Amino acid sequence: MSYYDSLETRDPAQREQDLLAKLIRQLAHAKAKSSYYGQLLADIDPAAITSRAALATVPLTRKRDLIELQKKNPPFGGLNTLPVGKAWRVFASPGPIYELQGADSDPWRMARVLYAAGFRSGELAHNCFSYHFTPGAYIFEDGARKLGCAVFPGGTGQTEQQVRAMVDLRPNGYIGTPSFLKIILDKADELKADISSLRKAAVSGEPVHPAVRQVLRERGITIRQSYATADIGAIAYESEAERGLIVEEDVLLEIVRPGTGDPVAAGEVGEIVVTTFNPDYPLIRFATGDLSAVLAGVSPCGRTNLRIKGWLGRADQTTKVKAMFVHPEQVADIARHHPELQRLRLVVDNPGGQDRMVLHCETTSAGEALAQAVIASIRDVTKLRGEVVFCAPGTLANDGKVIEDRRTYG
Numbered sequence: 001m002s003y004y005d006s007l008e009t010r011d012p013a014q015r016e017q018d019l020l021a022k023l024i025r026q027l028a029h030a031k032a033k034s035s036y037y038g039q040l041l042a043d044i045d046p047a048a049i050t051s052r053a054a055l056a057t058v059p060l061t062r063k064r065d066l067i068e069l070q071k072k073n074p075p076f077g078g079l080n081t082l083p084v085g086k087a088w089r090v091f092a093s094p095g096p097i098y099e100l101q102g103a104d105s106d107p108w109r110m111a112r113v114l115y116a117a118g119f120r121s122g123e124l125a126h127n128c129f130s131y132h133f134t135p136g137a138y139i140f141e142d143g144a145r146k147l148g149c150a151v152f153p154g155g156t157g158q159t160e161q162q163v164r165a166m167v168d169l170r171p172n173g174y175i176g177t178p179s180f181l182k183i184i185l186d187k188a189d190e191l192k193a194d195i196s197s198l199r200k201a202a203v204s205g206e207p208v209h210p211a212v213r214q215v216l217r218e219r220g221i222t223i224r225q226s227y228a229t230a231d232i233g234a235i236a237y238e239s240e241a242e243r244g245l246i247v248e249e250d251v252l253l254e255i256v257r258p259g260t261g262d263p264v265a266a267g268e269v270g271e272i273v274v275t276t277f278n279p280d281y282p283l284i285r286f287a288t289g290d291l292s293a294v295l296a297g298v299s300p301c302g303r304t305n306l307r308i309k310g311w312l313g314r315a316d317q318t319t320k321v322k323a324m325f326v327h328p329e330q331v332a333d334i335a336r337h338h339p340e341l342q343r344l345r346l347v348v349d350n351p352g353g354q355d356r357m358v359l360h361c362e363t364t365s366a367g368e369a370l371a372q373a374v375i376a377s378i379r380d381v382t383k384l385r386g387e388v389v390f391c392a393p394g395t396l397a398n399d400g401k402v403i404e405d406r407r408t409y410g
Contacts, residue, residue: 108233110143121148259328
């Protein structure tokens with residue numbers, strides 16, 4: 001096996017110790033240098049956050065809230081410690097949400113991801129992520145450059161020109177979405193163009209369908225996927241084992257119950273929350289809005305960090321019932337009123353054309369008194385009427401859903 005560095009095969013206990021030591025320093029730095037975290041962490045002593053249980057007491061910062069935060073305190077909501085004029089680049093993602101890049105050579109930690117995908121120094125990478133507005137292309141380009149690869153900035157679209165460049169330049173690997181790679185390969189077949197120099201692909205932005213993976217494998221192209229966001233950069237990546245995604249070494253990842261900051265049990269689906277150690281744009285307990293779950297055990301490739309299942313959907317399940325918004329946070333609020341309840345799932349349907357809410361609750365304490373108390377809490381918290389169904393612990397689906405909309409129309 002070949003590894004990017006020795007961090008990937010650390011003893012898990014040593015890794016946890018290292019991450020928690022870095023966490024204390026990052027909390028202190030963000031509190032002192034960022035106006036947003038100065039307020040958010042005002043009552044928190046960074047030196048006291050010495051465990052994951054202690055970290056769970058730190059409030060979440062939600063990706064979906066960045067738009068409003070940045071409107072109130074432009075351009076970055078006060079989360080940054082580096083002034084905008086000293087940034088290397090500034091980007092705009094849909095929303096808009098603005099992100100900055102500091103002067104580090106690979107601030108998004110993508111070199112490790114590309115190494116695991118087979119990219120090596122002296123190779124040419126054909127980069128088909130967008131170079132317009134968003135940071136996607138630069139996230140991967142900076143990782144490739146740190147590895148010592150040359151990069152062709154293909155960007156998106158113009159399929160025939162992409163094929164022609166590949167014919168002429170003979171790149172070793174592709175970077176981009178898996179669907180666009182398939183489009184390029186189909187166009188090359190149509191043009192009878194030889195792009196057989198491609199032997200590897202580092203893909204992100206969408207799931208890899210097994211059929212697509214098989215088609216590429218038959219053409220001699222090894223594909224490795226990664227999970228990254230514009231704000232954080234690399235979060236997790238696939239190795240040659242193809243058994244889940246391995247968490248990147250320089251992030252601290254949690255899986256929490258949607259609507260709360262409470263960590264879930266190992267293996268349970270929940271929202272991905274990430275803390276980074278980027279000094280210029282610290283993100284502490286940053287709730288991505290994406291769902292996943294931790295896989296048990298160590299990857300067969302020998303890398304010892306946590307593994308996640310990959311992207312399993314969105315955590316923000318807000319829905320509208322009788323013209324009123326109902327949020328996962330409200331379901332969590334109901335749970336806090338009733339410690340007898342375990343996992344909850346609010347099912348919304350419309351029998352006879354009328355919206356109905358039924359709160360399914362796992363509990364060992366079912367009874368009429370508890371049912372009436374929960375019904376009252378539903379009304380108090382959501383301002384809507386709801387019903388209650390009790391079920392045995394472990395019987396609700398482990399899919400991260402807190403609110404399930406089953407309504408049909410027409």
